[in-house]
Amino acid sequence: MRKLLQYLKPYKNETVLTMLLHLIGNAMTLALPLMMSLIINKGINNPDHTAGLDYIKKVGLLMLALSAFGAVVSVTASYFSSKASMGFGANLRRAVFRKVEALSECDLEKIGTPSLITRTTTDINRIQETTIACLNIMISIPIMLIGGTVMSIVMNRKLALAILVVIPVVALITYFFKVKVIPLFKSEQKKTDTLNKILREKLSGIRVIRAFNRTDYEDERFRQANLDLTSIGLYICRLFALLWPIAFMLLYSLLIGVVWIGGKEIDALDAATHAAEISNLVGDLQAFLIYILIVVVAVSLAAALFIMFPRAAVSCRRVLEILNLDTMIHEPVKPKAFPKNDGSLSFREVSFGYPGASEPVLSGIDFACSAGEVTAIIGGTGCGKSTLVNLIPRFFDVTCGQIVLDGLDLRDVSLHDLHEKIAFVPQKATLFRGTVADNLRYGKPDATEEEMWEALRIACADDFIRSNEQQLDLEITQNGTNLSGGQKQRLAIARALIKRAEVLIFDDSFSALDFKTDASLRQNIRQSMKNTNIILVAQRVGTILDADRILVLEDGKICGIGKHEELLESCSVYREIVESQLTKEDLAR
Incomplete structure (x- = not known):
């Protein structure tokens, strides 16, 4: 993962700004429950109703201002984190693509085309999603956890002990899911590669499949691979579906326990002699419940991130396998210039x-x-x-x-x-999506129309190009499927001829x-x-x-x-x- 972070360096300013903005936003979030407690204790419970109402207005407006500013901070942080993660994904995808371009035929066969496609798309998308999650919540988790715990203790030390009960339970549940789910993520990626391989073979060999009447056989292969991938995906979803009810059960149990203990404390006080203390305890209990909720949310986010990391780690290893692949074809350390051109x-x-x-x-x-x-x-x-x-x-x-x-x-x-x-015309003529002119310019990017027609004439391809109304602007479908085999070969030859290579x-x-x-x-x-x-x-x-x-x-x-x-x-x-x-x-x- 450390090697991949180099692709995030161009966006270090956005990364720092995201973390700074989340720091500010979380600090304001921690201040709001305390202000709500003050509104209840010094505003609603104030014997002087006029003074209490003025206090509510003053603190309430301050809460609204902080909330509005927090929303702006949150949106701005999301913008910078999105820009950084998307840029990171684009840089990483570009690096993988360039590496694949440099691989030899043997290197490509070692990994396989379907797997390369999956790694360049699905795996990098997963790494990108984990990056944006880290940028948005990595800095928030310790602030919310530590800040919420400290404020809970300030509000009520006795009730704050409930946090020490919840955190170990959540940690144990998270560890269980980590151990159970990581092998499933690896298996899921392999089954995705298998499905892509079968799909690619079917699409590229569709004519042969139909000619030999093997459609049912190929359908069964695809159905089985699709079923395998679906089954493991459903199993992972069931595990995560089980996680959230457990988390909510713990949360509500904690809240019920806190309210019950707080109610017992209030009930133990004499209303005649401890009226002010009872009044303050109500506001503090409200704020305490929110701080407990903040702590639980922080622990839940940490657990979610803890589970997300292994999945991203699998994708990181698969991407790094490409980037670290020692290709069989090496550039010379000190390349020489050709002394002659004969x-x-x-x-x-x-x-x-x-x-x-x-x-x-x-x-x-x-x-x-x-x-x-x-x-x-x-x-x-x-x-x-x-x-x-x-x-x-x-x-x-x-x-x-x-x-x-x-x-x-x-x-x-x-x-x-x-x-x-060198100009090279392979056994299998390969044409690219675009016009005839676009394909010819693969051989010579600055080729003129005269040069194109001359190359087509030499390759005996000018006749069928001229017969089409669009001529050089004739659209070629992917791999030239709208042309005959002979037409594709002649265009591939013309593309090589226009280069005028030695x-x-x-x-x-x-x-x-x-x-x-x-x-x-x-x-x-x-x-x-x-x-x-x-x-x-x-x-x-x-x-x-x-x-x-x-x-x-x-x-x-x-x-x-x-x-x-x-x-x-x-x-x-x-x-x-x-x-x-x-x-x-x-x-x-």
Whole structure:
């Protein structure tokens, strides 16, 4: 929790003002019962009715003024506490989001996307709620408890002993609830993560679920997870529902006991000889009851805060787990600047294995490519093609060897500088909510309309964009669900092309295109990106026939490297792939 408080530092003035205002407000609250006692003792019970009425007016107006001022103080304190807690929550949420952005694929899989969403929303909201509760009542509890106890003793020492009976009972009840509820809070958060995971899978895979007629199965999974979360939530609510009747029972028992003892004291006095004392005792008893109520409220608030802390502590640990996560990808302590900008790239005996895996995914990868060349990578499923290109933007770091770009090891330059040199089109085309222009500006924020249309032309995407009335202002839904697979891929390619990066990576990015569009797009790229180092992962042989260099992967190793004609003669793996896709007539051409 201490580490999280650094995000509250920008609001330290608001925090101090909140505590100061609550200090003033509680001091006035403690003064009001005493003034009410004086009104009863010196005003209502005054034999001189005129003097008594004047006293009531004077003290009454003072009470009204203090009450009005207290209301202003309370509202102002609430404003500052809300500003501080909301700002704290925003800063913390921003820090978590930035940390998540810096995590590698392995780091993200370790926690899981549904859990990350829950921690960034529900957990931070809970921490924020606890913060505002602390700011509003943390300073009030000791003032109300100590001040109420002292004033109760001043009013009547004998009756004040009742407080010593109530506080230990409340403390025992609070401790019982703490021990009982903390494990339930942890379980509740885990079940929330599980529910979010199932919901995310269902929403992202809704077409597959319907296609295989598994709606009933998924409904049952969701129903069971929802029932588990509901059950534990209801159990926690029942425990808290039991707490309040017990608290009120104790409160009313205490008040009844105080009134009974006070009544016995009054009854023991002789009305003829102790009239003034009886009169004063009535006012003091009224004030004493309010002070007892203030003490009980303070103890109840402390108990509520004591129960709230464990729940927030669970959320704090979950948020800190993200903030303290040691990511696999580290920025260099002293990043170097690229000495040249020619787009030359080389893999030098590179090996890579996922954490915990017994065997490496890639072994002994060694090749070089330069600007103006097209390097294609082909191989069977699971041979490591995508993993290889994911090493270039440092989505993962090599286990052994090094990757050198423009004369520098990738690990010696900042991620920002590295990513400035690279444009990447992943296997699954990802588009963002917004217009076509908004998505293209992900590649180049200051892109002009002419540059956008040129990128769309090269990517063979200008035809369907021009055919729409909105053209560049065409709204794209989340993940591009209002476009076909081929349209999404072409827009993702256009977004990469508009960047004009030195290294252009296509990770099987033509898979949703027909053969004609595939050929046209590759020809456009060849003509328009002559000074770019292009690396192309493909499953289709037809996509890589004209590549300057073809890497053939098998079991994470390069088993062949060369041009198409050379590999047909020298690499049996490549020849098998070609023969499985092309006819003898195609090969003869």
